[in-house]
Amino acid sequence: MKKAIIVTVNAKDKGRLEELIALAETLGYTIVKVFSQQRKRPDPRFLLGKGKFKELINYVKGLQSESKRDNITIIFDGNLKPIQFFNIYRELKNVNILDRVQLILEIFDEHAGTREAKLQIELARLKHVKPIVKEWIRQRKIGELPGFLGSGKYDVDAYYLMIKRRITRITQELEKLRKLREKLRKSRRKAGINTVAIIGYTSAGKTSIFNALTGERKKVGEEPFTTLTTKHKAVILEDNLKVLLMDTVGFIDYIPVEIIEAFYSTLEEIVESSLLLLIIDVSEEINEVKRKIRGVFETLRRIGVSGKPMIVVFNKIDLVEEEKKVEEKVNLLKNVVSENYENIVTYINASAKKGFGISEITKEIVKVLKKDMVKVFVSVPESKLGEIYLPLRIISRSNGFYKCEVYTYKDYLLATLKTLKKVNAQ
Numbered sequence: 001m002k003k004a005i006i007v008t009v010n011a012k013d014k015g016r017l018e019e020l021i022a023l024a025e026t027l028g029y030t031i032v033k034v035f036s037q038q039r040k041r042p043d044p045r046f047l048l049g050k051g052k053f054k055e056l057i058n059y060v061k062g063l064q065s066e067s068k069r070d071n072i073t074i075i076f077d078g079n080l081k082p083i084q085f086f087n088i089y090r091e092l093k094n095v096n097i098l099d100r101v102q103l104i105l106e107i108f109d110e111h112a113g114t115r116e117a118k119l120q121i122e123l124a125r126l127k128h129v130k131p132i133v134k135e136w137i138r139q140r141k142i143g144e145l146p147g148f149l150g151s152g153k154y155d156v157d158a159y160y161l162m163i164k165r166r167i168t169r170i171t172q173e174l175e176k177l178r179k180l181r182e183k184l185r186k187s188r189r190k191a192g193i194n195t196v197a198i199i200g201y202t203s204a205g206k207t208s209i210f211n212a213l214t215g216e217r218k219k220v221g222e223e224p225f226t227t228l229t230t231k232h233k234a235v236i237l238e239d240n241l242k243v244l245l246m247d248t249v250g251f252i253d254y255i256p257v258e259i260i261e262a263f264y265s266t267l268e269e270i271v272e273s274s275l276l277l278l279i280i281d282v283s284e285e286i287n288e289v290k291r292k293i294r295g296v297f298e299t300l301r302r303i304g305v306s307g308k309p310m311i312v313v314f315n316k317i318d319l320v321e322e323e324k325k326v327e328e329k330v331n332l333l334k335n336v337v338s339e340n341y342e343n344i345v346t347y348i349n350a351s352a353k354k355g356f357g358i359s360e361i362t363k364e365i366v367k368v369l370k371k372d373m374v375k376v377f378v379s380v381p382e383s384k385l386g387e388i389y390l391p392l393r394i395i396s397r398s399n400g401f402y403k404c405e406v407y408t409y410k411d412y413l414l415a416t417l418k419t420l421k422k423v424n425a426q
């Protein structure tokens with residue numbers, strides 16, 4: 001049995017602790033106890049104060065003598081400092097120690113389907129353990145510890161070197177993949193295709209909305225981080241107006257820097273998209289919904305998104321019972337959203353499950369994107385019509401020519417005119 005003890009100091013709200021428990025349970029841990037403490041500041045040595053830490057040690061010893069075969073893990077809420085990790089490890093032999101970063105990475109790992117996702121997870125892990133190993137080296141030098149995790153005296157130096165080399169290698173490889181994506185993005189925009197990024201807290205229903213808008217059947221699930229790699233699908237909304245809808249990795253409250261840096265490099269695509277579709281699960285208790293909304297905006301700030309137009313979708317409306325309550329809740333949430341973001345286009349109530357609000361979302365997307373486009377009137381020879389990949393609407397047809405309205409993005413107007421000339425359009 002995978003038993004886990006959760007340790008939290010100065011937990012700000014219940015929701016976050018419950019979330020940590022849910023994350024651990026997702027990984028198959030059974031939570032046997034929660035140690036929580038309020039103190040002026042976390043203890044620099046053990047996070048918990050001396051007395052409470054003793055209690056933890058005794059509790060673990062009790063568990064260990066009860067059953068030798070059980071695997072015991074201690075999960076710390078928040079991020080342990082290397083010295084704390086080291087101190088705790090020294091006092092508590094034969095248990096696994098995880099903090100929030102490692103826990104999230106374990107879940108990511110279970111869902112990682114692509115090579116890129118796997119590399120990103122490995123990079124985040126290496127960056128996370130690097131300072132801990134460094135601390136180990138420091139402790140050994142001052143004579144506190146003979147070896148690393150019970151291994152030979154100098155293995156720890158070799159291990160540290162390996163970590164550094166591997167970080168360099170992976171960073172290079174990810175950089176190549178990133179450049180490739182960048183090229184793709186540019187060519188899409190030239191072809192008049194805009195990207196709409198569907199974003200939101202994990203389990204908000206992003207993939208469900210993505211599926212409803214595209215007719216896809218990508219995997220949805222109750223578990224957090226069902227989606228780990230951004231998925232694209234081109235859809236034609238109207239008059240040849242093609243957009244690329246993008247389903248993304250869910251956010252989570254307090255994403256550690258390592259994960260943002262390594263894993264969320266894919267989220268660059270969010271930074272470069274034309275429009276954001278923010279999905280909010282309104283079915284939960286109001287304070288929980290608010291906490292998650294703030295978490296999302298915090299992440300957006302950290303990845304450098306601001307001012308981009310955003311459509312806010314209040315999803316899972318089917319789970320809120322009375323209509324009056326929906327109205328009340330949604331109004332409160334609008335305040336939280338508008339306090340945190342500048343450019344909200346509109347708010348839409350929806351249920352991906354019941355198909356409610358989906359056509360409204362489409363309509364609003366079209367409205368926003370067309371704002372950024374200009375119309376050009378041209379006559380195109382019939383045989384060449386198929387060579388125009390831009391959104392267009394045929395107005396009339398005469399003498400072998402189609403009279404059309406062609407849409408293009410303002411910043412690509414010159415390029416578009418050139419392309420039109422090539423197909424003898426006038």
Ligand SMILES: Nc1nc2c(ncn2[C@@H]2O[C@H](COP(=O)(O)OP(=O)(O)OP(=O)(O)O)[C@@H](O)[C@H]2O)c(=O)[nH]1
Nearest residue numbers: 202203204205206207208220221225226227250352
């Ligand atoms: N009742 C109800 N359930 C919904 C609705 N939309 C999504 N769900 C459920 O919510 C859960 C999460 O949905 P997903 O679409 O996987 O959510 P996600 O945001 O893509 O989640 P991650 O990829 O894990 O971050 C699933 O069990 C869905 O069936 C809705 O409108 N109503």
Ligand SMILES: [Mg+2]
Nearest residue numbers: 206207226227
């Ligand atoms: Mg998903």
